[in-house]
Amino acid sequence: MSDVATCEVSPVAPAAAAGELADVVGMSLFLGSGAVLFGSLLMSYAMLRAQQPVWPPAGCPPPPLLMAAANTLVLAVSSVSMAHAQVLAASGLRCVGALCATMTLGVLFLVLQLPVWSALQAAPQFGLMRSVFLLLAGCHALHLAAGLGALAWVLPGALAGESSRHPLAARVRLCAMFWHFLGVAWAALFLTVFVF
Amino acid sequence: MHDAHHAEPTGFLSRVVFSRDHKVIAKQFLLLGLLFLGLGGILALLIRWQLAFPGKPVPIVGQYLFSATAGAISPEGYTMLFTMHGTIMIFFAITPMLIGAFGNLCIPLMIGARDMAFPLLNMLSFWVAAASGVVLAGSFFVEGGAAMAGWTAYPPLSGATATPGLGQTLWAVSLFLGGVSTLMGAINYVTTILMLRAPGMGFFRMPLSVWGLGLAAVLNILFVPVIAAALLMLILDRVANTGFFVSGAQPGSAGDPLLFQHLFWIFGHPEVYILILPAWGIVSDLLAVFSRKPAFGFKATAIAMSSIVVLSTVVYGHHMYTVGLSPGLGKAFMSLTMLISIPSSVLFLNWLGTIWRGSIRLEPAMLFALGVVFVFGMGGLTGLFLGAITTDIYLHDTAFVVGHFHYTMAASVLFGSLAAIYFWFPKMFGRMLCPELARLHFWFTFLPLNLVFFPMLIEGYGGMPRRLYEPTSYKYLVQFQPVNQLITFAAMVLGLAQLIFVWNVVRSLWAGERAPANPWEATTLEWLTPSPPPHENFDVIPEVHRGPHEHSRPDVPDRDWIGQWESQAPAAPQTPPAPPADSEAVAV
Amino acid sequence: MSSENRQSNVLAWSLLVVLGGGLLTVLLSYSPPVDISVEGHRIDEAFGYTTRLITIYFAIVLFVMGYCLVRFRARPGHSAEYIEGNQPRHLLMTGALAASVFMLIDMRLIATSAHDASEIFWKFPTGKDVVKIQVLGQQFEWHFRYAGPDAKFNTADDVETTALLHVPKGKPVLMQLRSKDVIHSLFLPNVRLKQDAIPGRQTQLWFQAKVPGDYELACAELCGLGHYKMRGQFIVDEPADFDAWIAAQSKDAEEEYDADDKSANWGWDWEARN
Numbered sequence A: 001m002s003d004v005a006t007c008e009v010s011p012v013a014p015a016a017a018a019g020e021l022a023d024v025v026g027m028s029l030f031l032g033s034g035a036v037l038f039g040s041l042l043m044s045y046a047m048l049r050a051q052q053p054v055w056p057p058a059g060c061p062p063p064p065l066l067m068a069a070a071n072t073l074v075l076a077v078s079s080v081s082m083a084h085a086q087v088l089a090a091s092g093l094r095c096v097g098a099l100c101a102t103m104t105l106g107v108l109f110l111v112l113q114l115p116v117w118s119a120l121q122a123a124p125q126f127g128l129m130r131s132v133f134l135l136l137a138g139c140h141a142l143h144l145a146a147g148l149g150a151l152a153w154v155l156p157g158a159l160a161g162e163s164s165r166h167p168l169a170a171r172v173r174l175c176a177m178f179w180h181f182l183g184v185a186w187a188a189l190f191l192t193v194f195v196f
Numbered sequence B: 001m002h003d004a005h006h007a008e009p010t011g012f013l014s015r016v017v018f019s020r021d022h023k024v025i026a027k028q029f030l031l032l033g034l035l036f037l038g039l040g041g042i043l044a045l046l047i048r049w050q051l052a053f054p055g056k057p058v059p060i061v062g063q064y065l066f067s068a069t070a071g072a073i074s075p076e077g078y079t080m081l082f083t084m085h086g087t088i089m090i091f092f093a094i095t096p097m098l099i100g101a102f103g104n105l106c107i108p109l110m111i112g113a114r115d116m117a118f119p120l121l122n123m124l125s126f127w128v129a130a131a132s133g134v135v136l137a138g139s140f141f142v143e144g145g146a147a148m149a150g151w152t153a154y155p156p157l158s159g160a161t162a163t164p165g166l167g168q169t170l171w172a173v174s175l176f177l178g179g180v181s182t183l184m185g186a187i188n189y190v191t192t193i194l195m196l197r198a199p200g201m202g203f204f205r206m207p208l209s210v211w212g213l214g215l216a217a218v219l220n221i222l223f224v225p226v227i228a229a230a231l232l233m234l235i236l237d238r239v240a241n242t243g244f245f246v247s248g249a250q251p252g253s254a255g256d257p258l259l260f261q262h263l264f265w266i267f268g269h270p271e272v273y274i275l276i277l278p279a280w281g282i283v284s285d286l287l288a289v290f291s292r293k294p295a296f297g298f299k300a301t302a303i304a305m306s307s308i309v310v311l312s313t314v315v316y317g318h319h320m321y322t323v324g325l326s327p328g329l330g331k332a333f334m335s336l337t338m339l340i341s342i343p344s345s346v347l348f349l350n351w352l353g354t355i356w357r358g359s360i361r362l363e364p365a366m367l368f369a370l371g372v373v374f375v376f377g378m379g380g381l382t383g384l385f386l387g388a389i390t391t392d393i394y395l396h397d398t399a400f401v402v403g404h405f406h407y408t409m410a411a412s413v414l415f416g417s418l419a420a421i422y423f424w425f426p427k428m429f430g431r432m433l434c435p436e437l438a439r440l441h442f443w444f445t446f447l448p449l450n451l452v453f454f455p456m457l458i459e460g461y462g463g464m465p466r467r468l469y470e471p472t473s474y475k476y477l478v479q480f481q482p483v484n485q486l487i488t489f490a491a492m493v494l495g496l497a498q499l500i501f502v503w504n505v506v507r508s509l510w511a512g513e514r515a516p517a518n519p520w521e522a523t524t525l526e527w528l529t530p531s532p533p534p535h536e537n538f539d540v541i542p543e544v545h546r547g548p549h550e551h552s553r554p555d556v557p558d559r560d561w562i563g564q565w566e567s568q569a570p571a572a573p574q575t576p577p578a579p580p581a582d583s584e585a586v587a588v
Numbered sequence C: 001m002s003s004e005n006r007q008s009n010v011l012a013w014s015l016l017v018v019l020g021g022g023l024l025t026v027l028l029s030y031s032p033p034v035d036i037s038v039e040g041h042r043i044d045e046a047f048g049y050t051t052r053l054i055t056i057y058f059a060i061v062l063f064v065m066g067y068c069l070v071r072f073r074a075r076p077g078h079s080a081e082y083i084e085g086n087q088p089r090h091l092l093m094t095g096a097l098a099a100s101v102f103m104l105i106d107m108r109l110i111a112t113s114a115h116d117a118s119e120i121f122w123k124f125p126t127g128k129d130v131v132k133i134q135v136l137g138q139q140f141e142w143h144f145r146y147a148g149p150d151a152k153f154n155t156a157d158d159v160e161t162t163a164l165l166h167v168p169k170g171k172p173v174l175m176q177l178r179s180k181d182v183i184h185s186l187f188l189p190n191v192r193l194k195q196d197a198i199p200g201r202q203t204q205l206w207f208q209a210k211v212p213g214d215y216e217l218a219c220a221e222l223c224g225l226g227h228y229k230m231r232g233q234f235i236v237d238e239p240a241d242f243d244a245w246i247a248a249q250s251k252d253a254e255e256e257y258d259a260d261d262k263s264a265n266w267g268w269d270w271e272a273r274n
């Protein structure tokens, strides 16, 4: 086929740019549906909670606000370092450090979830509270693990410097979109489950 | 990922199995859908047997399938049958056929793209669908058998206490995977339509099939996550002992069974439009092609479809009139539901406007498209009774509902798929189907189909509840046994008639006449390519000069069509650019 | 050849019409169970006139379709007319037709249905002569409970029945429904009503019967393998017979009453909202 490759646009550059734009569009659609997913989960939680006479349910200690706040802080910082990595990559600078920092913070976030989990499991009457946390935080944690996977996927490229076929900056941008989305989702979760 | 050209892969695995070519993936989806359609159809016949002859051993196959009960269907078996029939038909037969197969085939070809925006994702989408199909089909063989809570799987019935088996969990897992696959496809479709249209292909120059498929994809992106949330909670309830849907009256939990119904129908109502939108689009295009006219009111049709998309998101409550809605809420849902009949009427009027003063060619694809107009009319009009609160209170959960949704989903969507197959088969496989067999198939499908689903409306109005193992257990329903037997007989004819179709397809694949590039003298971009199109579809991306149905233009001499790709009518009359004698030669 | 073709076409179509018409007549001769309620006719009427209107509408659609198929069939010397249908006058015409269909068919259905729902079927009666019944759905039986002479539920004189519903003619009957396990739906075809019974919630249903007799009640919502067996007898009594029945049953019930038997005393305080 290559002999007929006479597309009216001259190859590589514009086509690649269009491809990157398509990636961004695709990622936005994906995040849109992710937002609906978390929205549905939060809405379900709101509906169940609204039916309770008291909240937290009788006998259940209030959710561990401080630990969750620490979680939130870690994730917020990781978003900053992610944004930093994106800026660096976009201007063609080395972003390995920032990426590694983001990943470390992400792992730290997951580790910090453990005490929150065990605090909720230990509660004597953990019915609804446990269910909600298992669902919301569990779902978020799985997505975050996927985000870590995505970062691991761009890391080799970042170590090796620019690759011409898959411009690093574009890939880092996609990761950043996903990562910030996770931050926003966690913020919504933190506010509804732990603060209010 | 998006380089302008890929060399065509050469290995068997990468060309046929793990192909990223949208045309191959379309064929894979078609095969998947047809296989499950056959399976679902067999299940339907078994259901029908039990309804017509309750407790009698099933002839021939009974002794193998139901050996424990001497060939008769037990209540357990029956419940599994209709649960799996509904699930399979909706998520594994109709969805893969229309959205999977024709979404994949049509979108890139019709908008003038070389492939989908994300070919790898596209391939994954198929394999995840296949995996979820395997999980579902496999659930028949686990201990306790397949799911038994209906395709709607309302908790607490679908919960671990009422239905403990592994089958019900696998059902939920399988649907979740199906959702993942659908989502991957939908993201791909929307991105492709937004980004990869050929130069000149404005939105109002896209064929209505692409409109229908694209709008369905938008609905999928918005609402598949909602059912995913419900399924996640259902799975957790079943395996992790949470209590989202276990009523608060029971100790240790504070859930609400109705939460599931809300989530299910927030997704479920758009889902029925997800299925019908592509069929509407395809029908609108086909009526135009075979009437040799532009689709009447093209823009109005596109806008009507879009407004139905918007409305479909706010009407789901009409499935829940009997749960004890507040009257205000009930009335709001009713009024919104009824509003849908305005754009629906627009569609009908435009279809009639399209064939009006046309020059109608009754090719098989056209027969099926006209068939959709009929059966969708039946389905849509009977829907009025179910959208209105008071009539629905009586008809809800009766055979009337079964008749109604089979007219819309089973009949309309199925006919849409069959029309699509008859229309695009030559493009997909490079062979023509036999039109005589196809006509026979049409009549032996269309007539029995009405004998199957119309009497269900009558039975439902007679008060026959759906999902009933033994209709004769109610005295007032005994009088319907002859009707039940009539339906079952018609269903058998309907099932047998599909063998005509299978034979036609199999025969044509081997011995069918070679298809020219544009056998129907149609105007959209896929007909510019040879049949079947080569890897990456177009040698040169065509430029689009006009709308999608420019038939019978007075200013085009000598022929009654002009392709979207043609800047002006060719001087020499007739014949589209002749395909190479052996189109496979191009691909190699 | 072509005239032969035509003949066999005509033959096929007439056969189809005769057979189809015959079948349709037989099918349409089935009617729903007799309506024995004061308000049920509203649902029948809404069904009836909507059916008539959509039949006319659909007949017109099919007629136009058939006309086109005959009149505008492709043949030598005939060609299609180029009509895009995108001009304002086309849009106006389609819009006006669609709107008038909506106003003729839908609006009327919406109006009656909205009125009947909020003013009749979902407007629950109050007052002294209302017969109160508590309903418990359970796999796979319907339980009914009457307060008995003391007019209080969950007391010794309660009358409890299984798969048997007695109501008096001529008095509004108000039911509260709950479920013990999964969702059920109480379906009374002869009064055209059904209402789900949902665990963790309480729902309501009311009607007034006017024709004494022996009818059936059903479960309409799939509730498990025995769903099809969840049938009950539905008896409408003359008021005096009903009172006598309650009195007799209540006496028996008091003798058998066991305050400790929790599962037998499943009733609740009438005012409780669950």
Ligand code: HEM
Binding pocket: B041, B044, B045, B047, B048, B082, B083, B085, B086, B087, B089, B090, B094, B149, B150, B151, B152, B399, B402, B406, B409, B410, B411, B414, B452, B465, B466, B467, B468, B491, B494
């Ligand atoms: C073409 C032949 C078909 C026949 C004869 C048939 C027949 C039936 C019957 C007898 C039932 C059971 C109704 C009851 O339990 O009262 C049923 C249920 C159902 N069918 Fe079909 N069907 C057919 C095709 C389809 C198709 C193509 C679809 C796809 C959209 C479909 C979707 C369903 C659904 C969703 C249910 C409900 C299952 C449930 O109650 O959980 N059917 N069908």
Ligand SMILES: [Cu+2]
Binding pocket: B268, B269, B272, B315, B316, B318, B319
């Ligand atoms: Cu709906």
Ligand SMILES: [Cu+2]
Binding pocket: C184, C185, C219, C220, C221, C222, C223, C224, C226, C227, C228, C230
């Ligand atoms: Cu039931």
